[in-house]
Amino acid sequence: MAASETRTGAQAAAADAPGSRASNRSMFRSSISVFLQNRLAIIGLGTIVFMLLFSFIGPLIYHTDQIHTHLSQVDLSPRAQHPLGTNEVGYDELGRLMVGGQSALEVGLAASVLASIVGTIYGAIAGFAGGWIDGLMMRILDTLLAFPALLLLMLITSIITPSIPVMIAVIGLVAWLIPARLVRGETLAVRVRDYVQATKALGSPTWRTISRHIVPNVIGVVVVQTTLEVANAILLLAALGYLGLGAAPPATNWGQMLSDGLNYVYDGYWWLIYPPGIAIVLTVLAFNFMGDALRDSLDVRLQRH
């Protein structure tokens, strides 16, 4: 990828002693410059900004009624008043796409941040504690990972009626497992490095070791994973919506829109099938691009190759 070409700044930063303030700033700046030189990262970031504007600012400019049904205007093909047509109860499809985007982005971002916070704390404790505590905490993770995420979510949403906050909580609940495992692995690796051992020998207290050495080393992995986790959360939310286990109408999300469109697959109502699918793919792709680019720019070790 393009990131591997720009190694000088990051390499210079990496050569500095870890932890000093000046090197932190130059490392941060070099990370940004590496990130900006990655074309895919720019495309990803641009798409995310576009989707945010489309979903949250869009409805302020393009007014549609997404609450009352219009039974005289159902399943209209795209035309001047309805650029993407209307659906089976007469909602404007373009306006619906914006409403669906709001829930996708709200749930995706909030659930992944929640998952990363919980996962980081859990993983750091397990990795730092070691011994039988680590063993027990990892077996708990293995146990929860044995249940397919979608099945757990379907089980929970059949018990609790889903709303946006409920969705954030339950998707966060299944999404924290992977970050926890990653952070635990990183913590284990960092804990035994010579410079961390050296600070311990110099009498540095535990909290200082954690905040000055473990956290800066782990933060990159967490940021990358959070970005990728947004993509997963959006896909999970869409899958639940598709299966009819999302929020009740008139609330919607892109997956729910697709499952409505599936009923009309034989009628040639293409405007109910392509736009929501394209919206999901573009948004997920954008977050995956961002995650990959962030990995390239934050992982100094990778840049040296």
Added chain:
Amino acid sequence: MTAYIIRRLVQALLVVIGCSIVTFIIMHALPGGPAQAMLGPRASPVQLRAFIVQNGYNKPLPVQYWRYVSGLLHGNLGYSYHYNQTVTSLLAQDLPKTALLIGLAIVVAVLVALPLGVLQAVRRNRPVDYVFTAASFVGYAMPSFWLGILLILVFSIYLPWLPPEAPQGSTVAAVLQQPAAMILPVVTLAAVSLAAYSRFVRSSSIENLAEDYVRTARAKGASQRRVLFRHVLRNSLLPLITLLGLNLPALVSGAVIIESIFNYPGMGLLFWTAATTHDYPVLMGTSIVVAVATVLGNLIADLLYAWADPRIRHAGTG
């Protein structure tokens, strides 16, 4: 090796016990407790009371847990009042069909991913590699339900080649009577994993191509074909076993969605129907079976890997 097997077995056993604790906890967290969940919302207080006493739900939790586990060990997964059938008999009917779907999808995904990944590794950073890299990025982002709908649109409606509905047989043998109807569901499920598998084979092949033994083989005059098939492919295949094991939960999730798109009468469709009708015994029974199957799948993958890789097989025996 023996020590590794024992440690791995103990781990798996602990995780299986953990899974039973998780489902036990969820069962007690259900609205109205386990009795209401099993008898349904229309049960009268008298019926509920009788059911609670009869099944020991008034006993201390450890006693109830023990009863639950010994029931599981005797193949008692609960009773669905919705179907008026035991969960075990429902799963006995539907699970093999899902296993067939997932098995076929894994075979297709691996058979495509292996040559594709090696090809990309050999033609690294050339147009072919870029095209398939882009395709796998889109593959990662593609929701399986949308892919399924698109495939139905293209291959059943625009080009009327394949049936849009999966085989409706009640047994595996009956399903196999309609191979054409299996193509779209299997391809859709295979596509879910294909992107991940081919990326994995690509990166492990790139590593293997740089190894000394490849250079040695080339120096001995081995043909490109021999180097790729005898050395690179073999060594890339090994770590794929672990990935297959880890990927099992994702495949089960995928099967739920694909069975709902194509109306395939397997465990996924059973689970989906149960989720929309609040049929908790089926949900709990299926969850524990899937979780245990996942743990076993991972265990088998790890043991296979250890057995197939001489570096692990001979470690610690000297």
